[in-house]
Amino acid sequence: MKSGQNPNAASPYGETPLKQAYRRGRMDVFSLLLDHGADLAAMRWGPLHKAVALGDMEELRDAAGTGNMSARDELRLTPFLLACEMGEVEKTAFLLPLSEEEDLYSTYHREPALAIAAAKGRTEMVSWLLDNGFDVNDTNEFGGAALIAAAEMDEAEVVKILLMAGADIDARYNLSAAVKNIDPADFGLTPRPEPREERESFETAASKTGGGEVARMLIRAGAQPHDFDNDVLRELTGAELIPQQQITPEMFEAQKHQRFGTANPEPVACEYWLEMIRTGMAGYSGHEIYGSQSLPFEGPAIWCFDRFGMSTTQLPDGRWVQIAGEHEDFYDPDFCIYDDVVVHDGEGNAQIYIYPRKVFPPTDFHTATLVEDAIILIGSLGYQDERPVGETQVLRLDLKDVSIDRIETSGDVPGWISRHQARLDGDRIVIWGGKVWDGVDYAAFEGSYALSLATGVWERTDRE
16 A cells, blocks of 8 residues: 555456455455545445444444345345354344345355355354254255355364254265356356366365365264365375385386286385375376486376375274275376275375286276275276176275175176265165266266175165
8 A cells, every 4th residue: 555556456357455355354454445545336335234344233223224135245245144254143133034035145156144154264153043043054056055165265163063063064066067157257258168068076075175174074074085185185094194205216117107916915015106195196297206217108107196086995993995096097198097905004104005907907986885894895997998898896805904805796787887876784785876888988877776795686776
């Protein structure tokens, strides 16, 4: 301000310093800007909004006499929602009985009041809304719930309150639908071409968190490990605590490729692999740092732990087991589907196991279900020429000796499935969702199937 900067300067998208200060919750900066001539008209606040943000209860009562409870400001918030976002419990309590049902939702994706307060970390407000009957699992039009909003903003205390109130740990926000719904004109952009049809993308509280206490609370509440970002998984499993390995160019050359085991299992002591587990780097980055030769664009992939379709399972004793997965797609020089198992103790110690290819084929996008002293692996995407139509890969990882055995199955076999979900239901594992290989392409996997752990017989359950 002292240098003469214009407090009303706007970006090409209409963003002003005043709007940014408000979005970031910096009401001290907001007030400073107003004192130096910032135009409050940019916020589109009527008398009620002004009383909520800048006034006291007496001013709010006066404004309520003639004010419009349904008026929307620049951020599409009613006076009630603005009070929720700012954590003004007394003002919220006053405005609630004067507001209509639609006044309790933003017109941007129909965001509910609880999610708006949760995203700002308003713990007292969140508790008040819950105590006054607001649904902990209310969502916007794309499935976004308060728990997802709080997890994304790393609001640990709010996450704790919501979980104790019964927040759905598996609530899913349809990111694909939300992106398609964006109007480019809202941002001063030209219309984009219609997007090509792609697999829908969903986000959960687990996928949105950046780690720390929020991630640990979500895990304790039953969040699926595969929903977490790989960086968060390195924190949870203790992989980031693995001591840094000293890798020489000679060591890199000897250890840089995937290899299959000669025993079931074969423990591996491999410094380069441990360093890749610790850092989560892609193979390309590993070669850039440790390689002494130029990177080839043909030949075996550079081993890495930056993977998709890898399963992560937490054991009751605190250990974590991460299994196989793939790096990149088939067109990438480092595309590789892995067949290894990594057991973490959670404190920075990790043991890698590899297997003969016939015992444990390259596997990805499978499910891993903990059953007593074993993990049952169902399904795989696999390499295209290794997908037997009509069969379903089922393997058993013995947690006592880390050996893997194939489970022979029969009955109504679901086929070569991947990207599905699974849950333990008594003495059987139920699977649903995902894709099934028909010999040419992947089709949606219809229905649900159950595998009896006692007999190895598959049964279609959605026809029961």
